[in-house]
Amino acid sequence: MRGLLQIVLIALGSFLLGHFMDNWWLFAVCSFTVSLFFKGRGFTSFGKGFIGVALAWGIYALYINFKNDGVLSDKMFQLFTSTADGGMGWLLILITALIGGVIGGIAALAGNYGRRLIIDDKPGNMRSRKNRRRKSRYL
Amino acid sequence: MAAIIFFAGRPIPPALPFAPGKMLSPFTGFWQNAATSNFDLPNEVKIEGLKDGVSIEYDKNEVPHITAKNEHDLFVAQGYVIASNRLWQMDFISRAAAGRMSEILGPIALNFDKGQRRQGLLYASEQAMEQIKIDDVAMSTLSAYAKGVNAYINALSVEEYPIEYKILNYAPEPWTELKTALLLRYMGNMLASSYDDVNNTRFMELFDSTLFDLFYNTFPVNQAPIIPPGTEFNFNTAVGQRQALPKKLPYLEEEQYSLKPSERSILGSNNWVVGPEKSKSGNAILCSDPHLALNLPAIWFEMQLTAPGYNCYGVTLPGSPAIIIGFNDSIAWGVTNAERDVTDIYKVKFKDNTLSEYEIDSAWQTVKKRVEKFAIKDSTTVTDTLFFTKFGLTTRANRTIARQWTVLDPSNELMAFYQLNKSKNLADFNKAINNMHSPGQNFVFASASGDIAIKQQGKFPINTDDRSRFVQEGNSSDDLWSGFIPMEHNPYAENPERGYLFSANQNPTDETYPYKYWGPWERFRNRRIDDLLGAEKQFNIEEMQQMQVDNYGVQAAFALPVIMPYLDSLEMNEAEQSAYDLLKDWNYNFDKDLKAPTIFSQWLDELDLLMWDEFYINKLNPPSVNRSIELMLEIPDLPMYDVVGTKDTENLRMVIEQSFKKTVTGLNEAGEIKNWGKEKNTTFSHLTNRLPAFDFANIHSSGCRKCINATGSSWGPSWRMVVEMGDEITAYSIYGGGQSGNPGSSFYNNRIDKWANGQYNKVEFLKQNTKVTQPIFSQNLVAK
Numbered sequence A: 001m002r003g004l005l006q007i008v009l010i011a012l013g014s015f016l017l018g019h020f021m022d023n024w025w026l027f028a029v030c031s032f033t034v035s036l037f038f039k040g041r042g043f044t045s046f047g048k049g050f051i052g053v054a055l056a057w058g059i060y061a062l063y064i065n066f067k068n069d070g071v072l073s074d075k076m077f078q079l080f081t082s083t084a085d086g087g088m089g090w091l092l093i094l095i096t097a098l099i100g101g102v103i104g105g106i107a108a109l110a111g112n113y114g115r116r117l118i119i120d121d122k123p124g125n126m127r128s129r130k131n132r133r134r135k136s137r138y139l
Numbered sequence B: 001m002a003a004i005i006f007f008a009g010r011p012i013p014p015a016l017p018f019a020p021g022k023m024l025s026p027f028t029g030f031w032q033n034a035a036t037s038n039f040d041l042p043n044e045v046k047i048e049g050l051k052d053g054v055s056i057e058y059d060k061n062e063v064p065h066i067t068a069k070n071e072h073d074l075f076v077a078q079g080y081v082i083a084s085n086r087l088w089q090m091d092f093i094s095r096a097a098a099g100r101m102s103e104i105l106g107p108i109a110l111n112f113d114k115g116q117r118r119q120g121l122l123y124a125s126e127q128a129m130e131q132i133k134i135d136d137v138a139m140s141t142l143s144a145y146a147k148g149v150n151a152y153i154n155a156l157s158v159e160e161y162p163i164e165y166k167i168l169n170y171a172p173e174p175w176t177e178l179k180t181a182l183l184l185r186y187m188g189n190m191l192a193s194s195y196d197d198v199n200n201t202r203f204m205e206l207f208d209s210t211l212f213d214l215f216y217n218t219f220p221v222n223q224a225p226i227i228p229p230g231t232e233f234n235f236n237t238a239v240g241q242r243q244a245l246p247k248k249l250p251y252l253e254e255e256q257y258s259l260k261p262s263e264r265s266i267l268g269s270n271n272w273v274v275g276p277e278k279s280k281s282g283n284a285i286l287c288s289d290p291h292l293a294l295n296l297p298a299i300w301f302e303m304q305l306t307a308p309g310y311n312c313y314g315v316t317l318p319g320s321p322a323i324i325i326g327f328n329d330s331i332a333w334g335v336t337n338a339e340r341d342v343t344d345i346y347k348v349k350f351k352d353n354t355l356s357e358y359e360i361d362s363a364w365q366t367v368k369k370r371v372e373k374f375a376i377k378d379s380t381t382v383t384d385t386l387f388f389t390k391f392g393l394t395t396r397a398n399r400t401i402a403r404q405w406t407v408l409d410p411s412n413e414l415m416a417f418y419q420l421n422k423s424k425n426l427a428d429f430n431k432a433i434n435n436m437h438s439p440g441q442n443f444v445f446a447s448a449s450g451d452i453a454i455k456q457q458g459k460f461p462i463n464t465d466d467r468s469r470f471v472q473e474g475n476s477s478d479d480l481w482s483g484f485i486p487m488e489h490n491p492y493a494e495n496p497e498r499g500y501l502f503s504a505n506q507n508p509t510d511e512t513y514p515y516k517y518w519g520p521w522e523r524f525r526n527r528r529i530d531d532l533l534g535a536e537k538q539f540n541i542e543e544m545q546q547m548q549v550d551n552y553g554v555q556a557a558f559a560l561p562v563i564m565p566y567l568d569s570l571e572m573n574e575a576e577q578s579a580y581d582l583l584k585d586w587n588y589n590f591d592k593d594l595k596a597p598t599i600f601s602q603w604l605d606e607l608d609l610l611m612w613d614e615f616y617i618n619k620l621n622p623p624s625v626n627r628s629i630e631l632m633l634e635i636p637d638l639p640m641y642d643v644v645g646t647k648d649t650e651n652l653r654m655v656i657e658q659s660f661k662k663t664v665t666g667l668n669e670a671g672e673i674k675n676w677g678k679e680k681n682t683t684f685s686h687l688t689n690r691l692p693a694f695d696f697a698n699i700h701s702s703g704c705r706k707c708i709n710a711t712g713s714s715w716g717p718s719w720r721m722v723v724e725m726g727d728e729i730t731a732y733s734i735y736g737g738g739q740s741g742n743p744g745s746s747f748y749n750n751r752i753d754k755w756a757n758g759q760y761n762k763v764e765f766l767k768q769n770t771k772v773t774q775p776i777f778s779q780n781l782v783a784k
Helices: A002-020 A026-036 A042-067 A071-081 A090-120 A126-138 B002-008 B020-024 B071-097 B107-119 B121-133 B136-154 B163-168 B177-191 B197-206 B209-215 B413-422 B426-433 B525-534 B541-548 B554-567 B574-584 B596-611 B613-617 B625-634 B652-669 B676-680 B752-756
Strands: B044-047 B054-058 B064-067 B268-274 B285-293 B301-307 B310-316 B325-328 B331-337 B343-348 B357-360 B363-366 B368-375 B381-389 B392-394 B401-405 B441-447 B452-457 B472-474 B492-494 B500-503 B682-686 B696-699 B715-717 B720-724 B730-734 B777-783
Touching (some): A002 A026, A002 A090, A026 A042, A042 A090, A071 A090, A090 B020, B044 B136, B054 B071, B064 B071, B071 B107, B071 B136, B071 B163, B071 B177, B071 B310, B071 B777, B107 B381, B121 B136, B121 B177, B136 B177, B177 B413, B197 B343, B209 B625, B268 B441, B268 B452, B268 B525, B285 B325, B285 B331, B285 B441, B285 B541, B310 B413, B325 B413, B325 B720, B331 B426, B343 B392, B413 B426, B426 B452, B452 B500, B500 B525, B525 B554, B541 B720, B541 B730, B554 B574, B554 B596, B554 B652, B574 B652, B596 B613, B596 B625, B596 B652, B596 B676, B696 B752
Antiparallel strands (some): B054 B777, B268 B285, B285 B715, B285 B720, B301 B310, B310 B325, B325 B331, B331 B441, B357 B363, B441 B452, B452 B492, B682 B696, B720 B730
């Protein structure tokens, strides 16, 4: 249940920040911040950040593409891939969700490690020291 | 994490300068440019400085009709409407005209920028502004327009930037009066930059004046000039007598020779008008179709402007106030390019390598210098110097070859259009177009009261003799232009007995015109128009529409009967025989579903290359196609037909046979011979020419450059308009492209199919105090 809440918060936050603010990368800050408040394994946290942002980006892109009859996404697919194939714009919705998801996931992962660093890091907690060593390897 | 976001937000150099994460984000990136309704615009807009409310209604052809309570508000609204549909385009063109592309594209655009500045376009626009500033009407019109454009820009958030800004990774900048001046100079450069001086001088170095006369210097025959032959020119002038050429022309170095402009002109346009006696309804009918590059966003924007004392419909160039081609309830007008040579080239003698002083009348005169700065993106600022002499503008890159060019002279063309928009009759029309200096245009006119007229209008230098067709030694003030042809002496005709007038870039007059002039005249379309309009019949709107998309190729009808008989004794293989039969049975229509036009066009090109190889080897412009065919008839044994570097001495028959065989082999190598429409493969390319995803390609269309329907592969009738004047105005129009400049809108290219098929939209022309019947979108502008 708490996991679902984390996803919903990231998705909702990403949507609202994207919609009302100018800086495109604020969703990553949101994913990071939300993940500070949720305990869990790094991998699951990444998954939740991924799903949260992918949902916000994917559904919004899907909605725009539907209203636009795919006029622009088809052209943009051609532009990105330098091909002349039409009708491939739907693929960009998946790519949009994927890219947003990966960035959101990494932000959530960073939030998760951040939590361990700030909140879970108590003296004598072996697990946390191990994590700190692991983290330093990753960064 | 930070690194990932950092890189996802960085440009990928150099091919795609945009940031992938930012670009893909549905909140800031390209998705935001996908139109989710007809017009993603607010219904009410507050604009500072507006005096009263303005209503904007888009009709079912996506044409906005602006109704304002005064002219100031009218032009604010026009600026706003055009910016909201075409912001990127107008910004991009004005930056290109100013030679400022390297500011957004980086070092790769520096050479382009230098070329633009060296033409003097930015300098000339700044000069023109000095003249515009003292004209209250012109200045207030330009300022109001800029206010409207900037109101739109200022309300834009980053995610709303047109998509090209996102792809090229830059931001819109405020619009200024200077930018409009730049746009008009840019058109002047596009339409009035042709000259043959360098080519001709080079020709004289290699050949002689007899051949010069033979190839280049014949007055066009079998032509239908713009001013009906027999029209009397009731003025005299002392100039215009043919004098002998100077014995010695300046010698040109190889680098100087490369300064010649493009070869055979591809520019063109048609316009014509029939008076009451030639019209079935008894109302004058006016037609105009300017031929320009086929680009997206389209070069034209269609709209109606209404305010007290102002009610005009037509097309405008994004970036310019007023209507450029159109009509009001009293008059209609259309334009074609005059093609007149308004350039003279001089070899200036400088005192030393600093280019600070030059010789004139045996004295040293100081050079006026101007330093052009290029603030290259992600790089240092580079400078280049322009040198101004009485003989014109030169640069170090031009190797002291100076160019005298009327396009650089201060003028106020905007007032020509502003006054045309408000003209009520023939007298107003003539007064209005006198403001048009560059580019020279053929204005055709019709009024609701049944008057028709045509005038070749522009600022044209007086050429006292043939010397100005060549590069001249610039050291004596005798060699300077002695003045300009008075506007009232420009070729003009009104209400002719025959009941029709037209222009198609042909020579403006017959040989009785007292002034000398030259230019790369189009020799074919005028004959077809004259044949059709000269027929013993009257016309209605539908017939005029059919005429605008007429595909008859006068060039083919002239050339084929001359060259085909030379194949009579040729032994042909199967492929050659079948190509021959296709040509033999052809009705000279450039129909998209025929193969004969494909064979003919290719053959003519091959023949030209073989026949005039001496020209191509020496980088000279070959004679016009029309002149080539005349020569085949006049001098079938001209030694120049020989192909240089072959053992044989080729005669005309041999080059015709060889070019035919080569054509058929070439066309069959690629498989089956393509139908004309497929061969031509008309494409509207995006203004950048670098984003094929935003092109509209593979259009199979009829017509050819030498047909009235002059649709080529990347060039063609950019706007077609047919207007019947009378108590009620009936008008039809179409242009290739769409009203929106946004590739993410269905209105970006929705008119192309209709345009390619020769169909029209019926114009909804609103009288004062009337409303659009079925608006698809409405907007109100209110004072802040």
